[in-house]
Amino acid sequence: MLLYPTLLTAAFAATGMAAAAPAHTTGNKGTASLVQVRNPNFEFRHGPLALAKAYQKFGAPIPEDLRAAVARFRRNQKRQTGTVETDAEKHDVEYLTPISIGTPPQDLIVDFDTGSSDLWVFSTEMAAKDIKGQAVYDPNNSSTSEKLQGSTWQITYGDGSSSSGDVYLDTVTIGNLTVPNQAVEAAKKVSDEFTDDPNNDGLLGLGFSSINTVQPTPQNTFFDNVKKNLDTPLFTTDLKHGAPGSYNFGYIDPAAYIGNISWTPVDNSQGFWGFTSPGYAVGTETLRNHSISGIADTGTTLLLLPKSIVKAYYSEVQGAQYDSSQGGYVFPCSPTPPDFVFGVNNGIVTVPGDMVLYAPIDSANQNCFGGIQSDTGIGFSIFGDVALKTSFVVFDAGGLQLGWAAK
Numbered sequence: 001m002l003l004y005p006t007l008l009t010a011a012f013a014a015t016g017m018a019a020a021a022p023a024h025t026t027g028n029k030g031t032a033s034l035v036q037v038r039n040p041n042f043e044f045r046h047g048p049l050a051l052a053k054a055y056q057k058f059g060a061p062i063p064e065d066l067r068a069a070v071a072r073f074r075r076n077q078k079r080q081t082g083t084v085e086t087d088a089e090k091h092d093v094e095y096l097t098p099i100s101i102g103t104p105p106q107d108l109i110v111d112f113d114t115g116s117s118d119l120w121v122f123s124t125e126m127a128a129k130d131i132k133g134q135a136v137y138d139p140n141n142s143s144t145s146e147k148l149q150g151s152t153w154q155i156t157y158g159d160g161s162s163s164s165g166d167v168y169l170d171t172v173t174i175g176n177l178t179v180p181n182q183a184v185e186a187a188k189k190v191s192d193e194f195t196d197d198p199n200n201d202g203l204l205g206l207g208f209s210s211i212n213t214v215q216p217t218p219q220n221t222f223f224d225n226v227k228k229n230l231d232t233p234l235f236t237t238d239l240k241h242g243a244p245g246s247y248n249f250g251y252i253d254p255a256a257y258i259g260n261i262s263w264t265p266v267d268n269s270q271g272f273w274g275f276t277s278p279g280y281a282v283g284t285e286t287l288r289n290h291s292i293s294g295i296a297d298t299g300t301t302l303l304l305l306p307k308s309i310v311k312a313y314y315s316e317v318q319g320a321q322y323d324s325s326q327g328g329y330v331f332p333c334s335p336t337p338p339d340f341v342f343g344v345n346n347g348i349v350t351v352p353g354d355m356v357l358y359a360p361i362d363s364a365n366q367n368c369f370g371g372i373q374s375d376t377g378i379g380f381s382i383f384g385d386v387a388l389k390t391s392f393v394v395f396d397a398g399g400l401q402l403g404w405a406a407k
């Protein structure tokens with residue numbers, strides 16, 4: 001299974017040991033001599049660390065100055081990376097990812113959302129009527145939870161959904177990455193959209209901490225807290241159509257994409273992963289120059305673009321029309337509509353026509369709701385899952401840039 005070797009390697013890397021190098025055994029039955037293989041990754045040799053280990057081995061006290069030298073060394077070691085699988089719900093409405101909170105670990109499945117910056121979960125502090133099948137976080141059942149006295153949070157999302165509650169610090173683990181004092185926002189109230197979504201136990205914001213809603217003191221996202229331990233401060237998304245995808249932290253998996261990564265600068269002034277696309281094309285036509293400012297948002301299902309572009313696209317789709325009863329553009333489910341292409345710096349991202357065929361609006365499966373709709377009223381475009389699942393995307397906080405690649 002792809003994920004396992006990556007995790008194993010990462011786990012070993014974290015200790016500075018080689019991943020279990022193949023042992024070269026020789027010798028008679030029942031005996032084996034293992035020829036050690038030098039770990040090519042084990043390049044750091046650190047005197048104070050070796051000395052501290054020697055003291056430790058013989059139970060000698062470690063002098064304070066030596067302890068400080070070792071602590072500095074360990075702090076500077078950035079050797080962590082991690083991978084976690086995310087699963088698409090029906091019609092890729094949202095991608096749900098497992099996390100663990102507290103001691104002993106409480107497992108929940110949440111929506112990783114690059115368009116927001118709060119980690120909030122269903123909790124035992126909610127009214128029972130608002131919980132319909134979700135797993136809940138119980139801070140009283142965690143020996144490592146600590147209430148952030150006086151702190152509260154409240155968030156309203158663009159689709160009108162909302163939630164609010166209070167805040168605990170607790171251990172949060174994602175894949176093999178652990179943050180000991182992560183702000184976990186325990187819900188006391190959630191709107192019906194969340195209550196009526198039994199598979200989703202909360203949201204994990206991967207936006208910038210500047211828009212975290214905790215008051216009086218906004219808190220850091222999981223990524224902001226873990227990034228100092230990562231080999232490099234980035235995460236990548238590999239969302240798939242109707243299949244599990246993955247979020248990787250701290251590394252770019254060269255096997256996860258093809259061709260080159262197109263990089264574009266990020267404007268995080270609104271707290272989002274914002275960028276400007278230079279243009280778009282419908283089907284096989286050449287790219288039209290048209291600046292599109294938007295955000296990469298795993299928490300939004302569709303691709304929301306300026307009205308003029310949406311009209312231009314659907315003018316080339318047979319039978320397409322704006323259906324006010326559906327609140328968007330609808331068109332016959334066949335034939336497959338044309339691809340939609342948008343620019344990223346000097347590269348392009350192609351959204352295949354069959355991804356624009358978002359979902360049938362009726363059981364007769366005659367007409368389909370479009371995966372491309374208008375961004376009217378939001379103030380910027382939203383490159384949601386319909387755009388993201390066609391690509392391998394690098395969210396690079398170090399270089400403050402987004403990288404898009406085909407896969």
Ligand SMILES: O=C(c1ccc(-c2ccco2)nc1O)N(Cc1ccccn1)C1CC1
Nearest residue numbers: 115116117156157158159211213297300378
């Ligand atoms: O739902 C949100 C959304 C996320 C976070 C916050 C927020 C407020 C305070 C902190 O975060 N406010 C939002 O509104 N979408 C997506 C969206 C979809 C549809 C319409 C409007 N928007 C934000 C990323 C743009």
